[in-house]
Amino acid sequence: MTEAFPVPDVLRIATRKSPLALWQSEHVAERLRAAYPDMRVELVPLSTRGDEVLDRSLAAIGGKGLFLKELELAMERGDADCAVHSLKDVPMELEPGFALAAILARADAADAFVSSRYAGIDDLPRGAVVGTSSLRRQAQLRARRPDLQLRDLRGNVNTRLAKLDAGEYDAIVLACAGLQRLGFDDRIRSRLDAPAWLPAPAQGAIAIECRSDDFAAHGLFGALDDRDTRVRVEAERAMNRALHGSCHVPVAAFATLSGAQLHLQGLVGSAIDGRYVRADAHGDAGDAEALGQRVATALLAQGAAELIAGSADPDTGPFVS
Numbered sequence: 001m002t003e004a005f006p007v008p009d010v011l012r013i014a015t016r017k018s019p020l021a022l023w024q025s026e027h028v029a030e031r032l033r034a035a036y037p038d039m040r041v042e043l044v045p046l047s048t049r050g051d052e053v054l055d056r057s058l059a060a061i062g063g064k065g066l067f068l069k070e071l072e073l074a075m076e077r078g079d080a081d082c083a084v085h086s087l088k089d090v091p092m093e094l095e096p097g098f099a100l101a102a103i104l105a106r107a108d109a110a111d112a113f114v115s116s117r118y119a120g121i122d123d124l125p126r127g128a129v130v131g132t133s134s135l136r137r138q139a140q141l142r143a144r145r146p147d148l149q150l151r152d153l154r155g156n157v158n159t160r161l162a163k164l165d166a167g168e169y170d171a172i173v174l175a176c177a178g179l180q181r182l183g184f185d186d187r188i189r190s191r192l193d194a195p196a197w198l199p200a201p202a203q204g205a206i207a208i209e210c211r212s213d214d215f216a217a218h219g220l221f222g223a224l225d226d227r228d229t230r231v232r233v234e235a236e237r238a239m240n241r242a243l244h245g246s247c248h249v250p251v252a253a254f255a256t257l258s259g260a261q262l263h264l265q266g267l268v269g270s271a272i273d274g275r276y277v278r279a280d281a282h283g284d285a286g287d288a289e290a291l292g293q294r295v296a297t298a299l300l301a302q303g304a305a306e307l308i309a310g311s312a313d314p315d316t317g318p319f320v321s
């Protein structure tokens with residue numbers, strides 16, 4: 001096969017070591033092997049600060065890019081050619097010198113209600129204990145059920161399921177995509193989906209990051225890029241960026257595409273008292289960025305900035321992460 005770019009003999013993918021990260025990186029490796037049968041693809045598993053520090057909030061240990069830093073250093077050293085991430089964990093602004101070379105077709109973007117005893121949020125008894133460390137999930141739970149007790153729940157997907165099974169919580173909320181990838185489909189008691197419940201910006205999408213100056217890599221990964229997903233997550237991330245959001249603020253966004261029509265729904269809530277504001281708008285697929293900014297402006301006009309500031313970690317302020 002003749003390509004417009006050189007296909008290397010070996011390609012090394014930097015990845016975190018959690019079971020979900022390894023699954024996603026192996027998935028990308030398989031897709032690349034299928035596209036370039038003569039190229040050898042290897043994983044370079046690395047430990048990141050975000051994986052190691054489990055006893056403090058992510059915001060408190062310097063949230064932004066916590067899961068990316070070590071992988072980016074490996075690419076800078078030349079120990080890896082790219083890194084694979086859950087796009088929802090990727091900061092709105094990448095470090096200078098890095099770019100997203102491909103965004104894969106999105107999996108199920110919804111959240112999942114997981115419990116051995118209860119079928120859904122509305123079936124939980126008064127005062128039930130629900131585990132999630134996500135401010136976005138806490139805010140939506142508070143809005144719907146102010147009586148629930150929300151408890152912190154950190155660790156990778158397997159760890160969180162084990163904590164649920166140990167009886168520490170009546171229910172937990174996780175992403176459907178992560179559960180499905182790891183073969184835990186049967187743990188999903190109900191899907192929490194739009195419009196009643198919104199996911200994190202870019203939830204369910206896998207991204208490939210590489211050095212911006214690595215033009216060969218950009219060509220190589222283009223084969224895995226999904227245009228519809230890219231347009232949708234561009235709108236969601238533009239909204240989050242305009243709100244100075246990250247995965248540590250209670251911001252939710254979900255875009256859908258029908259033909260050339262993009263529809264974006266956004267929500268900003270309070271993890272403390274359940275107040276929230278919502279907005280949505282339609283726009284052209286070619287103007288995803290502008291649509292994201294428009295929905296962010298509508299949310300700010302309803303008081304979103306105050307809700308975000310009010311949910312901040314008192315030690316670190318709202319915009320550190």
Ligand SMILES: NCc1[nH]cc(CCC(=O)O)c1CC(=O)O
Nearest residue numbers: 086088174175177178203204205
């Ligand atoms: N923050 C952890 C994280 N990052 C991405 C996913 C799920 C997979 C995805 O969104 O593609 C998860 C687990 C979860 O939220 O349950």
